Amino acid sequence: xxxxxxxxxxxxxxxxxxxxxxxxxxxxxxxxxxxxxxxxxxxxxxxxxxxxxxxxxxxxxxxxxxxxxxxxxxxxxxxxxxxxxxxxxxxxxxxxxxxxxxxxxxxxxxxxxxxxxxxxxxxxxxxxxxxxxxxxxxxxxxxxxxxxxxxxxxxxxxxxxxxxxxxxxxxxxxxxxxxxxxxxxxxxxxxxxxxxxxxxxxxxxxxxxxxxxxxxxxxxxxxxxxxxxxxxxxxxxxxxxxxxxxxxxxxxxxxxxxxxxxxxxxxxxxxxxxxxxxxxxxxx
Numbered sequence: 001x002x003x004x005x006x007x008x009x010x011x012x013x014x015x016x017x018x019x020x021x022x023x024x025x026x027x028x029x030x031x032x033x034x035x036x037x038x039x040x041x042x043x044x045x046x047x048x049x050x051x052x053x054x055x056x057x058x059x060x061x062x063x064x065x066x067x068x069x070x071x072x073x074x075x076x077x078x079x080x081x082x083x084x085x086x087x088x089x090x091x092x093x094x095x096x097x098x099x100x101x102x103x104x105x106x107x108x109x110x111x112x113x114x115x116x117x118x119x120x121x122x123x124x125x126x127x128x129x130x131x132x133x134x135x136x137x138x139x140x141x142x143x144x145x146x147x148x149x150x151x152x153x154x155x156x157x158x159x160x161x162x163x164x165x166x167x168x169x170x171x172x173x174x175x176x177x178x179x180x181x182x183x184x185x186x187x188x189x190x191x192x193x194x195x196x197x198x199x200x201x202x203x204x205x206x207x208x209x210x211x212x213x214x215x216x217x218x219x220x221x222x223x224x225x226x227x228x229x230x231x232x233x234x235x236x237x238x239x240x241x242x243x244x245x246x247x248x249x250x251x252x253x254x255x256x257x258x259x260x261x262x263x264x265x266x267x268x269x270x271x272x273x274x275x276x277x278x279x280x281x282x283x284x
Contacts, residue, residue, distance in 0.1 A: 031059030107137025128259030
């Protein structure tokens with residue numbers, strides 16, 4: 001019986017250089033997985049592989065050296081513990097994310113929760129080429145949103161209230177981009193220099209800096225690989241999940257309409273034009 005390697009690859013079984021063996025990619029969202037599932041995955045790596053796991057660069061887990069004859073058996077055992085196999089090929093891949101505001105004191109958004117929502121709605125969606133999402137909590141960019149087809153970064157537009165200000169200067173000290181200054185006992189902020197990191201809001205001891213806007217900065221068309229491309233930035237700040245998902249819908253719609261076969265999204269932008277992509281998104 002002929003082996004359909006394309007179907008196996010779409011289901012997360014990637015051919016190894018060793019004939020008849022596969023590295024099984026698992027479905028992990030935002031780098032988060034229950035400890036009990038990790039234990040079961042480790043057990044199955046001993047039973048069906050060589051007793052070790054590979055941690056991918058996109059926060060994933062793979063079980064190498066799964067033989068063809070064990071493909072169905074390992075899928076069934078994983079499913080019994082709520083572990084799904086991953087996907088490959090021209091479709092939406094695993095969503096990567098930093099730990100977000102639940103863990104990191106600098107994060108401004110719930111990265112884990114947002115990754116789950118994006119994964120639930122888009123994971124495995126067929127597209128002209130692979131498409132990668134990244135969610136990061138602040139401009140530190142631990143999840144590298146600029147290197148993904150669509151990156152989301154937490155952002156705050158600060159507002160200064162002078163009523164309780166003691167001119168301590170902490171806000172100026174923590175401002176990485178030099179947007180804040182104190183001249184003649186007056187605090188100023190040049191928002192054209194502000195990178196929306198929220199450090200002034202988080203560090204002001206008198207709560208003089210407030211989040212006027214809290215939301216998302218969106219990056220479009222980033223990739224690494226043989227021809228790296230840093231993402232373009234969608235102008236403005238997205239202020240709600242509803243608006244963010246409208247942007248994602250329009251972005252994928254544009255890629256489906258204009259993307260060439262095996263053409264990454266960033267290459268589509270360069271060929272068709274960023275202005276056309278932004279116009280398409282703004283239709284919403």
